[in-house]
Amino acid sequence: xxxxxxxxxxxxxxxxxxxxxxxxxxxxxxxxxxxxxxxxxxxxxxxxxxxxxxxxxxxxxxxxxxxxxxxxxxxxxxxxxxxxxxxxxxxxxxxxxxxxxxxxxxxxxxxxxxxxxxxxxxxxxxxxxxxxxxxxxxxxxxxxxxxxxxxxxxxxxxxxxxxxxxxxxxxxxxxxxxxxxxxxxxxxxxxxxxxxxxxxxxxxxxxxxxxxxxxxxxxxxxxxxxxxxxxxxxxxxxxxxxxxxxxxxxxxxxxxxxxxxxxxxxxxxxxxxxxxxxxxx
Ligand code: C2E
Ligand code: MG
Ligand code: MG
Ligand code: MG
Numbered sequence: 001x002x003x004x005x006x007x008x009x010x011x012x013x014x015x016x017x018x019x020x021x022x023x024x025x026x027x028x029x030x031x032x033x034x035x036x037x038x039x040x041x042x043x044x045x046x047x048x049x050x051x052x053x054x055x056x057x058x059x060x061x062x063x064x065x066x067x068x069x070x071x072x073x074x075x076x077x078x079x080x081x082x083x084x085x086x087x088x089x090x091x092x093x094x095x096x097x098x099x100x101x102x103x104x105x106x107x108x109x110x111x112x113x114x115x116x117x118x119x120x121x122x123x124x125x126x127x128x129x130x131x132x133x134x135x136x137x138x139x140x141x142x143x144x145x146x147x148x149x150x151x152x153x154x155x156x157x158x159x160x161x162x163x164x165x166x167x168x169x170x171x172x173x174x175x176x177x178x179x180x181x182x183x184x185x186x187x188x189x190x191x192x193x194x195x196x197x198x199x200x201x202x203x204x205x206x207x208x209x210x211x212x213x214x215x216x217x218x219x220x221x222x223x224x225x226x227x228x229x230x231x232x233x234x235x236x237x238x239x240x241x242x243x244x245x246x247x248x249x250x251x252x253x254x255x256x257x258x259x260x261x262x263x264x265x266x267x268x269x270x271x272x273x274x275x276x277x278x279x280x281x
Pocket of ligand 3: 180181201237
């Protein structure tokens with residue numbers, strides 16, 4: 001099994017910095033083993049249309065389940081995968097797996113099937129091979145480019161000059177491009193002039209306190225207006241209540257994602273949702 005559980009011992013025997021470095025090295029090695037042993041899987045969280053609640057897309061969210069251990073969240077291991085460079089191999093697996101599932105949905109439901117959002121991290125965006133890898137995955141699975149949307153963050157786009165070029169090449173492939181956690185980066189509005197995105201995913205922090213405070217409503221409303229003015233789709237992230245969904249609809253949002261509608265679930269669960277009555281919005 002994975003060896004990263006030795007952390008606490010390591011921490012006792014060395015300085016805090018060394019312990020962190022050692023923890024990361026152990027975790028990176030465990031990740032590499034986990035990838036070889038097939039311990040990763042993708043869950044899919046519905047993105048729904050408001051107010052119907054119809055599932056129009058899904059976001060692929062990775063989980064790691066080492067042998068006999070609880071599921072480990074991507075917040076914990078993605079940063080380590082990025083640092084160690086393993087994100088390139090892991091990212092290739094994510095891309096291939098998500099495209100394979102998207103191809104099944106394309107075959108079953110055609111253009112009405114769910115589009116699949118795939119997260120790519122800053123390090124992947126700096127990899128000049130990324131557009132080629134995406135093109136390869138599309139053709140391997142016979143997938144139309146508009147069936148997937150690549151999710152990137154503002155921070156990642158600003159990580160280096162090459163990132164923006166990669167983003168443009170991705171867009172030229174015909175895949176959708178979403179700015180994830182929109183509004184939490186530092187140059188949100190500047191970026192919209194130069195980055196060819198198709199979707200803004202408005203960060204959960206702007207959605208959380210929509211309980212009538214004028215400021216919060218004004219911000220959420222402005223963000224949806226910016227999106228529609230620029231011809232972009234706005235998706236509200238982290239919607240947890242019916243009240244939020246109602247307010248978002250009133251503020252102009254037509255797409256939402258969050259526990260109120262559905263949690264991330266295995267691919268088969270998405271089919272069950274598509275074949276069942278629509279989610280209540
Ligand atoms: P993200 O891309 O912004 O994904 C949304 C996160 O919010 C997911 O957490 C999702 O489960 C969670 N979420 C969705 N609705 C709600 C809600 O109503 N309430 C709350 N409290 N949370 C909600 P998750 O799956 O733990 O992923 C965390 C982050 O890890 C993601 O944030 C993304 O940055 C990264 N990540 C996940 N999967 C991948 C992947 O395949 N590749 C890469 N590079 N990063 C990934
Ligand atoms: Mg995302
Ligand atoms: Mg997000
Ligand atoms: Mg977010």
